Amino acid sequence: MKDQKFQRRALQVKEAQAKIIKCANPLEPQEVSLNECCGRYLAEEVIAPHPFPAFNRSSMDGYAIIAADTNHCVNGQVVWLEMVDNIPCGAVQSVDITSGTTARIMTGAQVPSGADTVVMLEVTETRVEDGKTYVGIRKKQEAKSNITPMGLELSPGELVLPAGRLISAGDIAVLAAFGIHTVKVYRQPQVAIFATGTELLEVHEPLQPGKIRNSNSPMLEALVKEAGGEPVMLGSIVDDLELARIKVQMALETYDFVITTGGVSVGDYDIMGDLVREQSGDMLFNKVTMRPGSVTTAAVRGGKLLLALSGNPGACFVGFQLFARPVIRLMQSASQPFLPEWSATLGTDYSRVNNFTRFVRARLEIRDGSLYAFPAAIDESSVTVTIKDSDCLIVVPPEERGLSAGAKVTIIKLPGEIRG
Structure with a gap:
């Protein structure tokens, strides 16, 4: 077995990435509430169920009018229109607008039927006669001014968000605007993490001669969360092949993806390389033409991916970014799994x-x-x-x-x- 440690076929990084992502199958979808979906990946496309905006909307405070009523506003001549309605935001008209009439309207309110423009409040004047309010306009108005038309942003049946999209705050705003309060997303993979090495101490333990604290596992925990996975911390084990074999097998049977750190080099106590080679038929690679982390190793066992990263922190960090991160993202069907x-x-x-x-x-x-x-x-x-x-x-x-x-x-x- 020791002799085989030196008989490794080195793959280019892109080739190794292609091998491992081929085995990264999307997990099953699940429904979560809108307030839980940020940072998750959409499992199905979202189609607009209605136009947005859903009605013709006033873009300012002013008066809803028929533009043609202002055609005679020339040489300072004032056109007076009778105010027949008052429409605050959230309300709807009580009467239609006809020639010679107008309605007071607030920003965001639904433009009443019959009106085809909104004139801003600042360019109008008012007077009251016989208990009626009249609005004076001195300048000709163009039709459709200051109105956000129904369906300007999205039409019914139009694609809102594609499947595989990483949901952000802006996406949540759009989903909420369409009344979509539950969202179908891909399940986040549970990623088992453990380290090997007799030299390792737990983070809380005091330093001892010849020992180091296990910094890789907490780092990997944070990186898994950053990639959208759910880390499961399995601690560290001494350099014992049988113990590692039991722990790896348990993790593969229980979790979606297993990451180990340490024990993949060619030393006498590098047990992870030995463990993976025990079933060479499912090995994807055990050497990559990269520095740091050339000893990075990957295999498939029982349909589950096992990624063995170097115990050196710099190599562990780089190996995760190149191989583990895209796997975790592809398990959620990410449309862009790799770092830019x-x-x-x-x-x-x-x-x-x-x-x-x-x-x-x-x-x-x-x-x-x-x-x-x-x-x-x-x-x-x-x-x-x-x-x-x-x-x-x-x-x-x-x-x-x-x-x-x-x-x-x-x-x-x-x-x-x-x-x-």
Whole structure:
């Protein structure tokens, strides 16, 4: 088994991604209330059940009139119209508007039948005669002015939101406007997480000689939540193959997706690589032409995906973004499962040379409207602290033999705001 640790066929990142996402099947839909659907993925398209707006709506406070009644407003001549109705927002007309009449109307109120325009309050005057109110208009008005027509935004039967869309606040506003109070979304995958390594301490434990605290599992927990999954924390285990075998099997039988960290390299105590190779027929890959994280391993067991990430924090972080995040999103039928790739200007020289594609942690800055990427000063696989300062990953192809400041580079934008 140890000899086989060195017999690995390395795949390109895109090839490895294609293999793993092919196994990421959408989970079953479920209905949730409108106030629970933000950040979830739509399981069915939403079609407009009625026009929006649902009626001709006044866009300002003023008077609903027939525009033709103002045709004689020339040379300062005033046209006087009898006010026959008052329509506040939320009310409807009591009489139709006919030639020579008008209705007081508020912003957002339904325009009464017969009226074809709204004249703003500020350009009118009023007088009262014999208990009746008349409205004077000095300027000719154009038909359809200051009216938001019925169906301007959406017509009945028109697509409102496509399936697979990540629901945002704006989407919720539209759903609420159409009276859609329950929404069909894809179930969030339950993602089991555990770490391997005799050297690991729990976060609350004091440091001991030769030991380190398990920082990868809490990081993965946060990353799973960020990707839309439900993390299930299974703790850490010592370097014991049989114990790992039992824990992995239990997790695969219980949860939708299993992520482990540690134990995938070629050392004598790297048990996860041994465990995955026990059933080589379902292995997707066990080496990827990337730095950090070339030992990233993936397999399918009983129809469930198992992703074994490096125990090095930097490699664990990068491996999650490239492989686990799109899987979690595709399990919810996301239309855009991968992080976006942008173009940026390199802010400082990067001299490191690699045989594999390197994904360099970096921070972004916007200067004079242009995007700059600054590589982390320390980008070793084992380094933890620079993860917190990273807005993106700079993609450095293997053929590059050093990059100079000012060079155009491809970046993978990480979730969150640009802090530079």
